[in-house]
Amino acid sequence: MTKSFPVLLASLLAVSSVSAPLQVLAQEAQPLDRIAAVVDEDVILQSELQRAIANIKAQYAGREAQLPPDDVLSRQVLERLVLVKLQVARAQGSGIRVSDQELAQAMNAIAQQNGSTLDALRQRLASDGIDFNDFRASVRDEITVQRLRQSFAQSRISVSEGEVDAALKQQADAGNQFHLAHILVALPDGASAEQIATGQKKADGVKALLDKGELDFNAAAVRYSDSPNALEGGDLGWRTLDEIPAAFAQTMQQMKPGEVVGPIRGPSGFQLLKLVEVRDASAAAGTHTVTEYHGRHILVRVDDAQSDAAAKAKIDTLRARIAGGADFQQVAKESSEDTNSKGQGGDLGWFPADAFGPAFGQQVAGIQDGGVSQPFRTDAGWHIVQRVGTRQTDVGSDNQRAQVRETIGRRKLEDEYNRFLQELRGEAYVSFRSGDRAENTATPPQS
Incomplete structure (x- = not known):
């Protein structure tokens, strides 16, 4: 997604994130007539609330014990949805608008991040029971909230x-x-x-x-x-x-x-x-340098088509093949599910430790050049990473x-x-x- 459209924010719970399979979001999301809350002149439907709760649970897949009881989670999520409604209303009252062209660009970016085209995304949403127009409206709301936050920062926040x-x-x-x-x-x-x-x-x-x-x-x-x-x-x-x-x-x-x-x-x-x-x-x-790593990785995704257990079993098998002498790049080309790096043998180029999140950074920093990590879990799925090299880069004053x-x-x-x-x-x-x-x-x- 381009920098202009940061439309997959954790703060907007009604919208799918990359790590939350669309099918999960459709669970218990069939339209209901009940109203969950009245917010000034707007309403939050029970179906909106259930989709938002499903999204949170998808983000915590494998860590469900960290979530509060369902009734407490429901109240927390409903309160966040209230804030989204209020922010959208304030943004619209301030003249903030998202054009149809900007929305179309954002929708295409979401489809690409889910590894599909816009038409394929539309069909997948329909098969999962999610109304495409409702989904578009949620994306428009999310961009609107982001614009309001940016406007707030520009008008009230300054650093001398x-x-x-x-x-x-x-x-x-x-x-x-x-x-x-x-x-x-x-x-x-x-x-x-x-x-x-x-x-x-x-x-x-x-x-x-x-x-x-x-x-x-x-x-x-x-x-x-x-x-x-x-x-x-x-x-x-x-x-x-x-x-x-x-x-x-x-x-x-x-x-x-x-x-x-x-x-x-x-x-x-x-x-x-x-x-x-x-x-x-x-x-x-006192230092103007940062450590960068050159690495390759193999990803096995966890999504609606592949359970956590199945993904873990697959990554364990791939790790065993590499430990037995198989070439990491060749295994990545054959089996990695990261479409961006698969064709390059899993090559990620040079990156700082925090570029792909703390779990990835800890793994690449914890092995030697030429070494291969044990399987580890991120929101995207199960990974193994090979560290190719390290260097110090001058970031400048x-x-x-x-x-x-x-x-x-x-x-x-x-x-x-x-x-x-x-x-x-x-x-x-x-x-x-x-x-x-x-x-x-x-x-x-x-x-």
């Missing part, structure tokens, strides 16, 4: 050269950077004593489950966090000390990777914070400044846009029709 200079100096002076994840138990503005006590009890209960080892942190975030990034496991990315709340900063320096602190009361509610890993910030700031500027802007946008969404949601008329809705999405058992 002074901020970039300060960040570069801070990187050079700072001892470490911290990769964090969090769980938020939100409290409303002006929370009553009873609401505070309930929030404290829920946060304590989540911490108790983590301490007992009954849930890992990512799964607990998906189940219990009220943060917008809950379904992403609460990941906050890399932060320097001054980007960490003061209540956590001093403690963070004494922690070891994997430890969790909290709950601590903050402006938004009670937070649990996990230290995922630590890196030397000064070393990162200009590129470093651009990366820092982008990082600052992204964090500003994240904070400001989340506040904008809260305001949008608070001003809207929303009536849920799919059952009773509690303020807290789930309450864990108490220790």
Whole structure:
């Protein structure tokens, strides 16, 4: 897909992603007359909600235990769909439009990413019980939301050269950077004593489950966090000390990777914070080079036509052939299901470690030049990767400044846009029709 049409966002749950087979999205997606929610002058149908839930479950295939109970997941997904409706309405009210030509280009890109033509995609959607016009409307909504976010960033987010200079100096002076994840138990503005006590009890209960080892942190975030990034496991990315709340900063320096602190009361509610890993910030700031890898891979997809178990068995067989002396490139040409690299013997060229996601990066970094990884799973399916070579590439000071500027802007946008969404949601008329809705999405058992 071209950069102009980032139409497969995780935030728009009603639209198919590359990793979510279209057939999965059709499960329980037959049109229903029931209304799940009224959002100002618009509605969310029960069928829309079921498609969105199916999409989330497809993304968590093989990790279903990390998802909350169905009733909690349904409320979380419905709330996200409400936000999509509100954003589309605000965008349209601001004059943001997606032309038919732009939509057609996006639809063609989606078809290509699913390995088919637009006509074939239309037929596949029909066979899976998905109305093509509804699908097009969902894609148009997604592009519209992305345009609204871009417009918001252009009008409200700016990064000065002074901020970039300060960040570069801070990187050079700072001892470490911290990769964090969090769980938020939100409290409303002006929370009553009873609401505070309930929030404290829920946060304590989540911490108790983590301490007992009954849930890992990512799964607990998906189940219990009220943060917008809950379904992403609460990941906050890399932060320097001054980007960490003061209540956590001093403690963070004494922690070891994997430890969790909290709950601590903050402006938004009670937070649990996990230290995922630590890196030397000064070393990162002092170098203008990055490590790049030359690699080849073989992919066996997991989709509606091939189960996870069947794909795993196939990749194990291919790995055994290569271990027995078969040529990696020849096996890739014969058996890889990545159409982009298959014809080149699985060759991916030169790439930084994070180019294809963290799982891929960990595997290629963990083997020697000439080595072949063990099979590993990503959203696309099962892979094996061969590392051909490594090199150090000079990214230059200009590129470093651009990366820092982008990082600052992204964090500003994240904070400001989340506040904008809260305001949008608070001003809207929303009536849920799919059952009773509690303020807290789930309450864990108490220790």
